[in-house]
Amino acid sequence: MTTLESTLAALRVHLVDLHRELVRWDLVVWTAGNVSARVPGENLMVIKPSGVSYDELTPGSMVVCDLHGRAVEGNLTPSSDAAAHAYVYRHMPDVGGVVHTHSTFASAWAARAEPIPCILTAMADEFGGEIPVGPFALIGGDEIGRGVVETLAGHRSPAVLMRNHGVFALGGDARAAVKAAVMCEDVARTAHLACALGAPAPIPQAAVDRLHDRYQNVYGQR
Amino acid sequence: MTTLESTLAALRVHLVDLHRELVRWDLVVWTAGNVSARVPGENLMVIKPSGVSYDELTPGSMVVCDLHGRAVEGNLTPSSDAAAHAYVYRHMPDVGGVVHTHSTFASAWAARAEPIPCILTAMADEFGGEIPVGPFALIGGDEIGRGVVETLAGHRSPAVLMRNHGVFALGGDARAAVKAAVMCEDVARTAHLACALGAPAPIPQAAVDRLHDRYQNVYGQR
Amino acid sequence: MTTLESTLAALRVHLVDLHRELVRWDLVVWTAGNVSARVPGENLMVIKPSGVSYDELTPGSMVVCDLHGRAVEGNLTPSSDAAAHAYVYRHMPDVGGVVHTHSTFASAWAARAEPIPCILTAMADEFGGEIPVGPFALIGGDEIGRGVVETLAGHRSPAVLMRNHGVFALGGDARAAVKAAVMCEDVARTAHLACALGAPAPIPQAAVDRLHDRYQNVYGQR
Amino acid sequence: MTTLESTLAALRVHLVDLHRELVRWDLVVWTAGNVSARVPGENLMVIKPSGVSYDELTPGSMVVCDLHGRAVEGNLTPSSDAAAHAYVYRHMPDVGGVVHTHSTFASAWAARAEPIPCILTAMADEFGGEIPVGPFALIGGDEIGRGVVETLAGHRSPAVLMRNHGVFALGGDARAAVKAAVMCEDVARTAHLACALGAPAPIPQAAVDRLHDRYQNVYGQR
Numbered sequence: 001m002t003t004l005e006s007t008l009a010a011l012r013v014h015l016v017d018l019h020r021e022l023v024r025w026d027l028v029v030w031t032a033g034n035v036s037a038r039v040p041g042e043n044l045m046v047i048k049p050s051g052v053s054y055d056e057l058t059p060g061s062m063v064v065c066d067l068h069g070r071a072v073e074g075n076l077t078p079s080s081d082a083a084a085h086a087y088v089y090r091h092m093p094d095v096g097g098v099v100h101t102h103s104t105f106a107s108a109w110a111a112r113a114e115p116i117p118c119i120l121t122a123m124a125d126e127f128g129g130e131i132p133v134g135p136f137a138l139i140g141g142d143e144i145g146r147g148v149v150e151t152l153a154g155h156r157s158p159a160v161l162m163r164n165h166g167v168f169a170l171g172g173d174a175r176a177a178v179k180a181a182v183m184c185e186d187v188a189r190t191a192h193l194a195c196a197l198g199a200p201a202p203i204p205q206a207a208v209d210r211l212h213d214r215y216q217n218v219y220g221q222r
Numbered sequence: 223m224t225t226l227e228s229t230l231a232a233l234r235v236h237l238v239d240l241h242r243e244l245v246r247w248d249l250v251v252w253t254a255g256n257v258s259a260r261v262p263g264e265n266l267m268v269i270k271p272s273g274v275s276y277d278e279l280t281p282g283s284m285v286v287c288d289l290h291g292r293a294v295e296g297n298l299t300p301s302s303d304a305a306a307h308a309y310v311y312r313h314m315p316d317v318g319g320v321v322h323t324h325s326t327f328a329s330a331w332a333a334r335a336e337p338i339p340c341i342l343t344a345m346a347d348e349f350g351g352e353i354p355v356g357p358f359a360l361i362g363g364d365e366i367g368r369g370v371v372e373t374l375a376g377h378r379s380p381a382v383l384m385r386n387h388g389v390f391a392l393g394g395d396a397r398a399a400v401k402a403a404v405m406c407e408d409v410a411r412t413a414h415l416a417c418a419l420g421a422p423a424p425i426p427q428a429a430v431d432r433l434h435d436r437y438q439n440v441y442g443q444r
Numbered sequence: 445m446t447t448l449e450s451t452l453a454a455l456r457v458h459l460v461d462l463h464r465e466l467v468r469w470d471l472v473v474w475t476a477g478n479v480s481a482r483v484p485g486e487n488l489m490v491i492k493p494s495g496v497s498y499d500e501l502t503p504g505s506m507v508v509c510d511l512h513g514r515a516v517e518g519n520l521t522p523s524s525d526a527a528a529h530a531y532v533y534r535h536m537p538d539v540g541g542v543v544h545t546h547s548t549f550a551s552a553w554a555a556r557a558e559p560i561p562c563i564l565t566a567m568a569d570e571f572g573g574e575i576p577v578g579p580f581a582l583i584g585g586d587e588i589g590r591g592v593v594e595t596l597a598g599h600r601s602p603a604v605l606m607r608n609h610g611v612f613a614l615g616g617d618a619r620a621a622v623k624a625a626v627m628c629e630d631v632a633r634t635a636h637l638a639c640a641l642g643a644p645a646p647i648p649q650a651a652v653d654r655l656h657d658r659y660q661n662v663y664g665q666r
Numbered sequence: 667m668t669t670l671e672s673t674l675a676a677l678r679v680h681l682v683d684l685h686r687e688l689v690r691w692d693l694v695v696w697t698a699g700n701v702s703a704r705v706p707g708e709n710l711m712v713i714k715p716s717g718v719s720y721d722e723l724t725p726g727s728m729v730v731c732d733l734h735g736r737a738v739e740g741n742l743t744p745s746s747d748a749a750a751h752a753y754v755y756r757h758m759p760d761v762g763g764v765v766h767t768h769s770t771f772a773s774a775w776a777a778r779a780e781p782i783p784c785i786l787t788a789m790a791d792e793f794g795g796e797i798p799v800g801p802f803a804l805i806g807g808d809e810i811g812r813g814v815v816e817t818l819a820g821h822r823s824p825a826v827l828m829r830n831h832g833v834f835a836l837g838g839d840a841r842a843a844v845k846a847a848v849m850c851e852d853v854a855r856t857a858h859l860a861c862a863l864g865a866p867a868p869i870p871q872a873a874v875d876r877l878h879d880r881y882q883n884v885y886g887q888r
Contacts, residue, residue: 120830183696386644
């Protein structure tokens with residue numbers, strides 16, 4: 001095996017595990033969500049096949065694509081969202097993983113085209129402020145990817161709500177992107193419930209900044 | 223085994239699996255939901271027995287019925303909804319599978335006799351517009367089936383909310399009908415939450431049309 | 445083994461299974477819910493021990509009590525709700541099983557002292573009308589049991605919401621009582637959601653009556 | 667093995683089990699919640715490592731800390747919340763276990779800085795009144811621990827909602843603290859739903875007192 005072959009083999013296995021995390025944390029139903037990983041040092045990414053159920057995913061069913069979302073090997077069609085993932089990788093070199101879901105509470109905010117306000121310390125930690133809303137965009141071409149990249153340009157958030165659609169979450173690697181997708185739904189749910197019974201208490205911007213800085217630099221094992 | 227016998231045997235096994243999907247996606251409690259499949263080329267369908275819990279379903283417990291919902295073999299009574307399923311098969315020749323549930327969020331829209339507005343791209347994809355509401359109808363005769371067929375006549379949606387009752391979802395085969403039932407509850411939940419905190423952003427009709435066309439013709443493996 | 449001994453042994457096993465149903469259908473957290481069964485032909489009932497987690501329940505841990513809720517054998521203390529269960533058995537000779545839960549949506553209606561309106565055909569089927577609210581009552585003596593019995597006297601419903609407290613559900617046997625508890629939470633949830641976004645459509649009383657009659661007499665296997 | 671070594675070994679195993687309870691009762695997502703236990707008779711506590719997922723927790727990964735939250739052995743960094751746990755142990759000698767979560771409904775009340783009103787008998791039982799709200803406090807130093815201790819001083823509640831943050835729950839041992847965290851989310855959810863559709867019925871203070879006294883002194887096995 002060449003290095004590239006063994007890298008691809010490992011990413012395929014890893015992506016099966018990460019799709020299981022989408023199911024486990026209730027971010028997806030049926031076949032409607034996907035994870036991709038950039039192949040380090042190559043103009044390639046690996047992504048879920050289109051319309052295949054999570055139970056049936058195997059390492060071999062993952063699709064290797066170029067950074068325009070076109071399959072470069074195998075017989076399976078990549079996710080309909082492949083072009084959007086690819087656009088993100090082309091324009092955000094630090095991004096190593098992308099997740100797309102229609103997770104329930106986040107998509108409810110997206111359906112109102114309303115950003116999720118930063119009213120929880122866990123949001124300040126992970127997102128560094130509100131989770132913004134990107135434009136309405138049709139699937140298939142560059143429209144969604146461009147909306148993701150342009151919307152996130154002005155924010156620290158690794159997740160964006162695409163209007164009337166769902167979530168795109170990014171990370172330095174695919175696992176970090178999945179974490180951002182999980183946390184996005186979690187804070188979307190808590191913020192929804194908080195707003196349902198009244199006005200949440202705001203968090204001062206200076207506290208948001210300190211929480212985000214600490215979480216990004218001190219939290220976890222070093 | 224004749225061809226019919228082996229077809230029935232396969233459908234019985236398949237229906238046990240599909241009833242498990244109703245449980246897995248939280249569409250049913252206790253015994254209140256059912257799936258049927260048309261027997262291709264015959265005036266027959268196979269359906270869940272009445273009042274049997276999902277744990278106890280076996281291929282042998284599925285009931286073969288004529289297209290008036292009457293059992294044609296065995297000792298078990300078919301689902302109380304058999305007549306409604308049968309009516310659909312008699313009047314909609316392209317339908318190969320029917321699902322009935324009282325799934326929570328969809329039934330809440332049904333209790334208000336309020337269609338689910340098409341405010342999510344996933345709804346445009348699967349339903350091609352709103353999910354409509356059919357009439358209040360008593361169980362047992364043709365009343366429910368007629369309500370399902372007449373209501374869906376003017377819509378692209380494969381699912382209908384029966385007023386004060388629950389969901390009927392249809393498909394080219396039983397698996398497609400289960401998918402429609404799963405997606406119906408998913409969009410019912412997201413749309414409920416979106417409407418709970420304000421007014422959702424509309425999706426232009428032209429975009430709904432393009433999304434539906436693409437999803438029906440491009441999505442998945444070919 | 446005498447007949448009584450073998451009856452008790454069977455009920456103990458059955459009750460462990462039924463408590464698992466409470467967990468499975470999300471009706472309970474930690475140790476807060478219980479099922480009992482009348483011992484046919486005896487002034488005895490079998491009930492969960494107090495404060496024991498569902499994981500740790502074994503047939504041997506179930507407590508045989510007289511119909512005043514006092515343990516008649518063994519070292520374990522019966523559920524704090526034993527007196528309420530016992531009162532029901534003393535005053536309602538057709539009741540063979542009693543369930544108590546703090547299931548979430550039903551308890552929310554109970555906290556507002558608001559009956560659940562009959563806006564779903566599934567409610568008409570199982571409850572024959574609204575699910576009524578009983579008085580606020582302190583635990584330990586006959587107060588809760590009396591509230592249950594007196595409130596249900598004027599209703600067809602096998603379940604009652606005790607104000608600020610939770611649900612008592614009854615049945616001809618313990619399994620029927622568990623079913624009533626499961627269905628009570630299911631319709632409480634759907635009715636809550638229906639009412640959250642507007643006014644539900646009413647079901648005419650004549651239709652409620654016909655649905656209830658059919659479900660009690662035709663549904664299921666005969 | 668010395669007595670201290672065997673105590674620590676047992677606590678490490680016990681804490682793995684208790685973290686599983688956080689997952690099981692849906693109190694946590696990803697890595698965002700933690701349990702600690704005081705080491706009896708020592709100025710030590712054992713706590714979850716920072717940023718490690720619940721699947722990967724082993725007895726050996728738990729971190730022994732002094733009562734300022736500093737690791738005293740091993741290579742793993744303790745939870746970011748270690749200083750808050752430690753502050754509680756230093757100032758509340760009867761506390762043997764502390765739990766921190768961002769459980770959804772409780773955190774929604776916390777985001778509005780609104781105490782959970784005592785409208786359920788289960789709340790009177792476990793919390794003896796409302797669940798109060800502590801101040802907004804930054805993570806890392808004594809600020810959170812001080813907020814927990816000062817807020818609980820005037821209440822019977824073993825749980826406190828920290829503003830815009832989440833829950834701290836205490837107990838005589840770690841299992842009791844986990845129970846308080848589980849019950850806190852359960853009553854937060856029911857109370858949220860009750861308040862969503864109208865005004866809950868109040869419970870008279872004398873009844874709250876009697877329920878709390880009975881539950882603390884009579885409930886469970888003796």
